Amino acid sequence: MRLIEIIGEKGVIPRLRATTRDEALLEIVDHMVEMGHVPAEQREEILMALLKREALGATSIGNAVAIPHVKTDLVSNFVGSIGISRDGIRFAKGEPLVHIVILFLSPERAVSGHLRLLAHIGGILNHDGYVRLLRDAQGRAEIVDLIRDAERMIFGEDPGDPNEPGDDSGTPVLA
Numbered sequence: 001m002r003l004i005e006i007i008g009e010k011g012v013i014p015r016l017r018a019t020t021r022d023e024a025l026l027e028i029v030d031h032m033v034e035m036g037h038v039p040a041e042q043r044e045e046i047l048m049a050l051l052k053r054e055a056l057g058a059t060s061i062g063n064a065v066a067i068p069h070v071k072t073d074l075v076s077n078f079v080g081s082i083g084i085s086r087d088g089i090r091f092a093k094g095e096p097l098v099h100i101v102i103l104f105l106s107p108e109r110a111v112s113g114h115l116r117l118l119a120h121i122g123g124i125l126n127h128d129g130y131v132r133l134l135r136d137a138q139g140r141a142e143i144v145d146l147i148r149d150a151e152r153m154i155f156g157e158d159p160g161d162p163n164e165p166g167d168d169s170g171t172p173v174l175a
Helices: 003-007 021-035 040-056 111-124 128-136 140-155
Strands: 060-062 069-072 079-089 098-107
Touching (some): 003 111, 003 140, 021 040, 021 098, 040 069, 111 140
């Protein structure tokens, strides 16, 4: 499974309105509810789990990126969303502003998949030029293309891309 499969095109928020970490988490979780990836009745519980995780340590990883994440029994599959903030969001005191927020939820039992996905996302977003391209992207389709391109560079062809021929041999499984 690749990041793009977890987020999908609908999981992209090209312009986050949030100005604080908590507002960003709320906006992204609400977006996931709207997409049908998170049941509305679980919204508060998921938000509280994310805030609790942030209280343990900010999920900003540098390079203007944050990866809020939590393992929970409230989801049975990996789900996620990416939001781009043009102005930046303060995730932690004394740290640079965050412009790229990738939020994902993992099933409680998927410990190794959770860690592999976290490492995968961190690896993709560890390059200044790539983060700049995401920040400057003009819309949902351009962001999706950038994610697909990054994953193609790492793994080869994208089996989920209708424009790509080929098979999924060699594609690591994250779940």
